[in-house]
Amino acid sequence: xxxxxxxxxxxxxxxxxxxxxxxxxxxxxxxxxxxxxxxxxxxxxxxxxxxxxxxxxxxxxxxxxxxxxxxxxxxxxxxxxxxxxxxxxxxxxxxxxxxxxxxxxxxxxxxxxxxxxxxxxxxxxxxxxxxxxxxxxxxxxxxxxxxxxxxxxxxxxxxxxxxxxxxxxxxxxxxxxxxxxxxxxxxxxxxxxxxxxxxxxxxxxxxxxxxxxxxxxxxxxxxxxxxxxxxxxxxxxxxxxxxxxxxxxxxxxxxxxxxxxxxxxxxxxxxxxxxxxxxxxxxxxxxxxxxxxxxxxxxxxxxxxxxxxxxxxxxxxxxxxxxxxxxxxxxxxxxxxxxxxxxxxxxxxxxxxxxxxxxxxxxx
Numbered sequence: 001x002x003x004x005x006x007x008x009x010x011x012x013x014x015x016x017x018x019x020x021x022x023x024x025x026x027x028x029x030x031x032x033x034x035x036x037x038x039x040x041x042x043x044x045x046x047x048x049x050x051x052x053x054x055x056x057x058x059x060x061x062x063x064x065x066x067x068x069x070x071x072x073x074x075x076x077x078x079x080x081x082x083x084x085x086x087x088x089x090x091x092x093x094x095x096x097x098x099x100x101x102x103x104x105x106x107x108x109x110x111x112x113x114x115x116x117x118x119x120x121x122x123x124x125x126x127x128x129x130x131x132x133x134x135x136x137x138x139x140x141x142x143x144x145x146x147x148x149x150x151x152x153x154x155x156x157x158x159x160x161x162x163x164x165x166x167x168x169x170x171x172x173x174x175x176x177x178x179x180x181x182x183x184x185x186x187x188x189x190x191x192x193x194x195x196x197x198x199x200x201x202x203x204x205x206x207x208x209x210x211x212x213x214x215x216x217x218x219x220x221x222x223x224x225x226x227x228x229x230x231x232x233x234x235x236x237x238x239x240x241x242x243x244x245x246x247x248x249x250x251x252x253x254x255x256x257x258x259x260x261x262x263x264x265x266x267x268x269x270x271x272x273x274x275x276x277x278x279x280x281x282x283x284x285x286x287x288x289x290x291x292x293x294x295x296x297x298x299x300x301x302x303x304x305x306x307x308x309x310x311x312x313x314x315x316x317x318x319x320x321x322x323x324x325x326x327x328x329x330x331x332x333x334x335x336x337x338x339x340x341x342x343x344x345x346x347x348x349x350x351x352x353x354x355x356x357x358x359x360x361x362x363x364x
Contacts, residue, residue: 008217012191016225026187026225027232030179034233037175038241042167045131047075051089051098053082058106064117064143068099073135090122097121097132109147161329169244172237173328174297176230177320180256181263181291184226185284188267191218193280215356219264226260227253237328247327251337255323258344262316265351272358291317316344 017023050068054061069077078095080086089095098120108115119136121129162169234252237243245252270283292298294308295317301309312318319340326332326340 012221051095060109192271261348268355
């Protein structure tokens with residue numbers, strides 16, 4: 001039995017490794033994607049252009065403008081001379097935010113009667129606009145504190161797990177799951193479909209191999225390839241991006257193995273249903289996009305509707321991201337690792353069992 005499985009595993013690995021294009025696809029594109037996504041998928045808001053329409057040349061207004069100009073967040077202060085020019089700056093996207101200081105601003109500040117400024121945001125880029133508004137609000141509050149006659153309460157902020165709020169510390173660990181998911185799904189999704197197109201799948205069915213042996217023989221090569229791919233990304237996170245890995249490496253690889261079994265089960269299920277490689281690619285694409293969107297990588301799961309949050313429980317990527325961020329940044333203990341590990345184990349058991357059932361139907 002194990003000799004038959006070993007032969008099938010060697011056959012699958014050689015089928016991938018001997019093909020120059022397959023080797024290229026498995027190694028080069030994931031590294032390119034790692035480099036591109038790590039720097040492109042950033043949560044940092046920098047180099048924001050602010051349009052300014054100041055109708056007041058008093059001291060308080062000039063101090064407020066100087067504070068905004070001195071902020072590292074705002075790359076450029078675009079001064080305009082009319083309300084219409086302010087509107088045009090937002091409409092043409094030359095400015096993310098606009099600030100209007102009324103003519104009586106300094107006079108009201110000096111009189112102590114309270115003054116207001118108007119901030120206009122570009123709602124077409126809502127997330128970035130909200131962050132920029134937060135920076136402007138912080139600057140205005142600091143300006144108010146400097147004008148107050150009595151000391152104001154001071155808010156002291158302490159950030160845990162990511163003290164400098166580095167986006168790379170969040171994005172790079174997530175890419176361990178995202179890129180290994182793509183590789184494992186493509187390798188397994190195309191395996192059976194490729195054999196059908198080459199006419200070797202029927203030969204596989206008439207061999208002494210049982211359905212579960214075929215599933216195991218298809219699973220192990222993809223698992224080894226996925227672990228190797230994940231190891232490359234983890235090594236890059238340490239050597240190039242300098243992301244801290246505070247948790248247990250053994251727990252990280254255990255989590256990666258269980259996650260890969262989930263994705264391999266899905267890939268084999270898609271491959272068993274597909275008659276051609278094109279159908280397998282389309283099936284993998286239909287799975288990948290919802291899996292990424294519902295994982296919490298781009299938007300928090302807690303912000304989704306309740307029914308959709310329930311649906312994400314069957315998404316292995318959601319649980320794996322929790323483990324990745326926890327093991328990289330907060331030294332997640334084994335008890336909490338198990339809390340996210342067992343749902344992935346259930347998904348892996350269901351998908352691999354379903355794939356074996358489909359193979360059995362093909363054989364009998």
